[in-house]
Amino acid sequence: MRKTRAWLLRFEGLFRKARQDRDFSVEMESHLQMHIEDNLRAGMSPAEAYRQALIKLGGIEQTKEIYRDRRGLPLLETLFQDLRFAFRMLRKNPGFTAVAALTLALGIGANTAIFSIVNAMVLRPLPYKDSARIVAFHTKTAMFPNFTLALTWPAFQEVRSQATMLEETAAFWATDRTLTGVDQPEVLRATGVSSGFFEELGGYAQQGRLLSEQDHQPGQNRVAVISDALWRTRFATDSGVIGRKLILDKEVYTIVGVAAKGFAFPERSEIWLPLSLTSEIEQNQKFFRFQVLGRLRKGERLETLQAELATIAQRIAKLDPALGKGYKLSAEPLLESRVHDARQSYLVLLAAATFVLLIACANLTSLLMARSWGRNREMAVRAALGASPGRLQRQGLVESCLLALLGGAVGIALAAGIVQVFRAIAPSGTPRLAEITPDWTLLWFALASSLVSGVVFGLAPARRAARMAPSDALKEGTAGSVTGTSRFGNALVVVEVALAFILLIGSTLMMQTLAHLLHQNPGFRSARLLTFDLPQPPQWNREDSDANATGQIVRLKDMLARVRRLPGVEDVVASDHGILDGMMYEHSGLQLEGALPEQSAVTESVIGRYISPEYFRMLGISLVRGREFAEQDQQGAQRVVMVNEAMARKYWGTLDIVGKRMSVSTDGKGTPQWNEIVGVVANARDVEIQDEATPEFYLALFQWGVGSHHLIVRTQANPDALAGTISRQIWAGYPDQPVRHVMTLTETIAESVGDQRMHTVLLGVFAGVGLMLALLGVYGVVSYSVARRTQEIGVRMALGAARADVLHMVLRQGLTLVAFGAVIGSVAALGAVRVIASELYGVKSSDPWTFSGSAALILIVGCLACWIPARRAMRVDPIVALRYE
Amino acid sequence: MGERAEVWQGTLALMVLKTLQALRPLHGYGIARRIEQTSGDLLAVNYGTLYPALLKLEQEGYVSSEWGTSDNHRKAKYYKLTRAGRKQLEKETREWEQTTEILARFLAPGKESA
Structure with missing residues (x-):
């Protein structure tokens, strides 16, 4: 005190x-x-x-x-003196200061930007009450051992009543709902929630109220809470919004509240409704659709909960033997469940940014080293006048830290810019995108990384300056210490080149991956295609009767006819899913007639698509056997199915299977409902562009009538021009039909590789900057050595060395360093790129072409970096050089 | 700042506080003279060292100072003990007494067995 x-x-x-x-x-x-x-x-x-x-x-x-x-405070006073002096030195050499500060700014800026993204996405707790204790639940089943599923309603009830480790639990089911009655119909991201949902997350209403226990009683549940964003856009911040009616899928809901600004769970949810379930779903042990959240009791460990869940899962599996032995329940922290895919790739980016900063630091060290030779006399005089080595070293460090702070200041601006660009180009599915904002963490991180790098790059030059004996220094540069220092400088350049090389390899691999993905032959004619999503009322309150299905089919057929009539439309087909949107139903429990003995009852799940007639002809996917679906495949007629080559070969071992039967479902008594195989088609990548050819089967859409509809349109000319016309054509006949995701196939493909594209861009930028900095380093070291060796070169030339010899000598010196760096870099890269191996597609992480190409590139650019100093050396005039000093 | 200076400064501070307790307020020269007199001229105080010690005490809030006029109409800085200084004096006195007592036991001949 x-x-x-x-x-x-x-x-x-x-x-x-x-x-x-x-x-x-x-x-x-x-x-x-x-x-x-x-x-x-x-x-x-x-x-x-x-x-x-x-x-x-x-x-x-x-x-x-x-x-x-x-x-x-004497210490502080000398610090002030040092700072003042450092300022003067930096002002005296504006060129040096600018280059050094910019170099650092690139490194610090890149790091700070990526750090603030990683921080917002992965490190910072989620913005909910005690979010560290909130856990999300998953189911694993024997049927889909590689997938984690959500929970069934009965499982949720079990967890809610039996898990003693939990304080609160809530379930939700995110589905799209169609809003009609205002302007054009629109699809809203709706979330059906159980009681306790808002309490679990600590949400509150900015207007009106949230859902109460009362709202979850049957007959009371036509109420809705809307998000702040929806209130602003759709309701123009209407202060009387409470009590207004919403028509969702033809049901009337009353708005009871507006959620607090910033409350968005699940991500981008626009409206929350009480879950109302049919009694069938409430009993269904295989309807894995309910996301469940729970809050761990204070002080309880996740492991204890897992053990408890294992017991609960056993009990559930015992009640319903069909679930089998593989049935498991597990929990993981909510943050974990939301970001685990993203974490890895962002840590890679953070590592890449750190490399850039390290290269920048190495550059600065050699710059400062080179400059400190010019200041030998100054240091010697100061030492002779009684400055202690400690004081001289401190002076050097103060100077480098000041330089680093200057770089950091520019870096912060750069980082804020990068973060903005990132937000603009990040694919919309990026977790927690809205939370990524430049904030104080960014500032602190930049400050800390500036000071650390100031010490890192300044320490060696400062120690050198302090170590020097004044008597040595006052004599002109002595030979011994020169080689010592240049060896250190050479080592720095080698490290720089090696780091840049690793970045180069990484980004080249990513670029090839992206190119492969974008130019992947999808196996169908992809030119001038438009896809439209026509969302249907969700399954949870639709009557799955035949009459309903008939109505849907009639409606869909009419829409197809309307679109086909439009001038400019070449052809149109329908499917239950879009093309390349990465979504597809996976069917399990298939039964196959006449299949290979071990394959007659398929244990894994297989992708199945519902399609309208002529789907394959329209997309240009060739028919290998049999026929395609046609008008005759109607409701009531013999149900038909088609399979692709991959499926036929895997399960039957032959393509000649037309006339055989397969079943995708059973009736109430467990008897298979058979479909006759009418055709086999070539493999096509119509689900995900990354897919290798996977088994896939096709059902006749007009025989089933399913919950989602997509139109795939081929236009005669530019597809963009026709998108609006087609939407209006649909609305003309069906004013309550929302139309979504109007995208051309090129856009669809671009979106499907959005994540890779962004990582590639960022990694590419880092690699470019790193390469540039490393070559600046090569340039600096080589030209400095040329400058110091002017006299020697003069002697060599006087003794008969040709200009070409001198040129070679200098080039050799520089390129040796680059080659060393490339060799060390490629060894390190072999290990380093393994972390991105899972993101690569169409190229191996040890791809020899990538390695040799990158090596060639770095040597060529290295040549350029040495060229300027080499030419300077070549032009040395022996007479002038010998008079030098 | 070696260890010796620290110890010396500690005792000097105690002397200054004690002096100011008896005769307040007093200027630097007066304090120095008073310490010498009290020590029976056994201590030769280097007057210069007194001022940093006074400054330290003032920074720590044990003494306060104000400008005044001396007996012979000279402008001088007068130091006086603060309330915190009084407490500190008591504390340091106790500590010092304890120290000297312990040392005395060590130094007293033939009393080790007692």
Whole structure:
């Protein structure tokens, strides 16, 4: 306490020097006078009185000096001196300062930007009440051992009533709902929630109220809470929004509240409704659709909960033996469940950004080293005048830290820019995108990384400056220390090149992956295709009767006819899913007639698509056997199915299977419902562009009538021009039919590779910057060595060396460094790129072409970097060089 | 700042506080003279070292100072004990007494067995 007070006063003392010096002089003066007067009174002569007083005081100047040290903070004062001096040095060399600061700014900017993205996405807790204790639940089943599923309603009820480790639980089911009655119909991201949902997350309403226990009672549940975003866009911040009616899938809901700004769970949800379930779904042990959240009790561990879940799962499996042995329940922290896919790739980016910063630091070290030779005399003079090595070293570090802070300041601006660009180009599915904003963390991180890099790159030059014996330095540069330093400089360049090489390899691999994905032959004619999503009312309150299905089929057929009539439309087909949107139903429990013995009852799940007639002809996928679906395949007629080559070969071992039967479902008594195989088609990548050919079967859409409809249109000319016309054509006949995702196939493909594209762009930028910095480093070291060797080169030329020899000598020196760097880099890269192996497609992480190509590139560019100094060396005039110094 | 200076400064501070307790307020020269007199001229105080010690005490809030006029009409800085200083003096006195007592036991001949 007292100490703090003293420190504060001493700190304050730094700023009131002049006045305090004056005061102290006055005090000393009066002290002396009093002493002299006393001495005179004691009978001394005036001269003796004065002398004795001074002796007793111990020397006025020394006293003042001690007093000053006590008054202020000497350490801080020398720091200020060092800072002032450093400022002067940086101002004196604006060119050097600018290059150094910009170099650092690139490194620090890249790092800070990626860090703030990683921080917002992966590290920062989710913005919910006690979010660290919220866990999400998953089911694993024997049928889909590689997938984690959501929970069934009965499982949710079990967890809710039996898990003692949990305080609160809630279930939700995100589905799209169609809003009609206002403007054009629109699909909203709706979430059906169980009771306790908002309490679990600690959400609150900015207007009205959230859902109450009452709202979850049957018959009471036509109420809705809307998001802040929806209130602003769709309702124009209407203050009387509470009580307004919403028509969702022809059901009328009353708005009871607007959720707080920023409350968005699940991500981008626009509206929350009480879950209302049919009793069938409430009993269904295989309807894995309910996302469940729970809050761990304070102090309880996740492991304990897992053990409890295992017991619960056993009990459930016992009740319904069909679930089988593989049935498991598990929980993981909510944050974990939302970001685990993204984490890996962002950590890779963070590592790449760190490489860039390291390269920048290495560059600066060699820059400072080179410059410190120019300041040998200055350092020597200061040492000779009594500056301690510690003081000189501190001076050097202060200078480099100041430089780093300058770079950091520019870096912050750069980082804020990168973060903005990232938000603009990030695919919309990126987790927590809205939370990524430049904030204080960014500032602190930039500050910290500046200071750390200031010390990292400044330490070696500062130590060198401090170590130098003044007598050595005052003589002109001695040979021994030159080689020592240049060896260090060479090592730095090698490290830089190696780091840049790793970045180059990584980004080249990613670029090839992207190129493969974009130019992948999808196995169908993809030109001038448009896809339209026509969302249907969700399954959870639709009556799955035949009559309903008939109505849907009639409606869909009419829409197809309407679109086909439009001028400019070449052809149109329908499917239950879009093309390349990565979504597809996976069917399990298939039964196959006449299949290979071990394959007659398929244990894994197989992708199945519902399609309208002529789907394959329209997409240009060739028919290998049999026929395609046609008009005759109607409701009531013999149900038909088609399979692709991959499926036929895998399960039957032959393509000649037309006429055989397969079943995808059973009736209530477990008897298979057979479909006759009418045709086999070639493999096509119509689900995901990354897919290798996977088994897939096709059902006749018009025989089933399913919950989702997509139109796939081929236009005669530019597809973009026709998109609006087609939407309006649909609305003309069906004003309540929302139309979504109007995308051309090129856009669809681009979106399907959005994540890879962004990582590739960022990695590519880092690699480019890293490469540039490393080559600047090569350039710097080579030209510095040329400058120092001017005399030697002159002697060589005087002794008969040709200009070409000199050129070769310099090039050889530079390229040796680059080659060393490339070799070390490629060894390191072999290990390093393994972390991105899972993101690669169509190229192996150890691809020899990538490695040799990158090596060639770095050598060529290295040549260019050495070329300028080499030419300078070639032009050395022996006469001038020998007179040098 | 070596260890010796620290110890010396500690004792000097105690002397200054004690002096100010008896005669307040006093200027620097007066304090120095008073310490010498009290010590029976056994201590030769280097007057210069007194001022940093005074400054330290002031920064720590044990003494306060103000400008005044001396007996012979000279401008001088007068120091006086604060309330915190009084407490500190008591504390340091106790500590010092304890220290000297312990040392005395060590130094007293033939009393080790007692």
